[in-house]
Amino acid sequence: MEQINQRKQHIINAALETLKELPLDQVSVRKIAKKAGLTTGAIYHFYQSKDDLIFDAMQQSLYFTNALYKEVEKGQHQLKGKPLIEEINKHVEQRIKKTEEQKLHIQILSEIVKKDDALKEEYRKYYELMIDVVSKLFKDAFEIDESLCQKSVASILIAAIDGIALQQALGVLPESLENITKTFITFFNESIPLYLEKHKECKLK
Structure with missing residues (x-):
């Protein structure tokens, strides 16, 4: 469970970094995955869409x-x-x-x-x-x-x-x-x- 939570947190951190670098409409799951050093499939394991991930990242952060x-x-x-x-x-x-x-x-x-x-x-x-x-x-x-x-x-x-x-x-x-x-x-x-x-x-x- 701890390893899963760490993986999810890593994805959230990558999403926040990507959002800081790019306008919202240019952010994609692929770009977040690249920032995290993961496949898009690894991200979709936790999130159904880009919007779900962005919302979770902002919710946790702010x-x-x-x-x-x-x-x-x-x-x-x-x-x-x-x-x-x-x-x-x-x-x-x-x-x-x-x-x-x-x-x-x-x-x-x-x-x-x-x-x-x-x-x-x-x-x-x-x-x-x-x-x-x-x-x-x-x-x-x-x-x-x-x-x-x-x-x-x-x-x-x-x-x-x-x-x-x-x-x-x-x-x-x-x-x-x-x-x-x-x-x-x-x-x-x-x-x-x-x-x-x-x-x-x-x-x-």
Whole structure:
């Protein structure tokens, strides 16, 4: 099993490297296979299509909720309060500091939104999933009552992370990445529970 996981990870790494070098429409399974030093058959053993591979690569590389979601899905998520906040902060920090992957994320998104295909649909579904997972984590992380506004706040958090990615791609971050990351995490740690607790329209009746 470990050998299979290593082979799959090798393919994902090759896909990310190929995506950094070429526009999305020029990326092919053959080119990814060449980068990985494998046959196309070896890649199709794990993935049915190029889109499946690209989505898996971007999902693993960038979506900070991925590991937390898997824990929730398997019933292994047991953290609450400060330990959970710290765990979320760690994943957010790792995501923001993946500078090259952040730029790649914006590049791929800009191409995907123009299309109406399977890869766009996968992204759409996963964004919905991210918003849902993050909103559910708020309750345990900040130890507050469930709120009608949780999904909206989760959506804003995810949009803000994508906004940081866009500024990284443009090279316009006003401070060092270290300072931006610290400010970002502190801002959301303080503002999310305050907003959800303060606004009565968010309270479940």
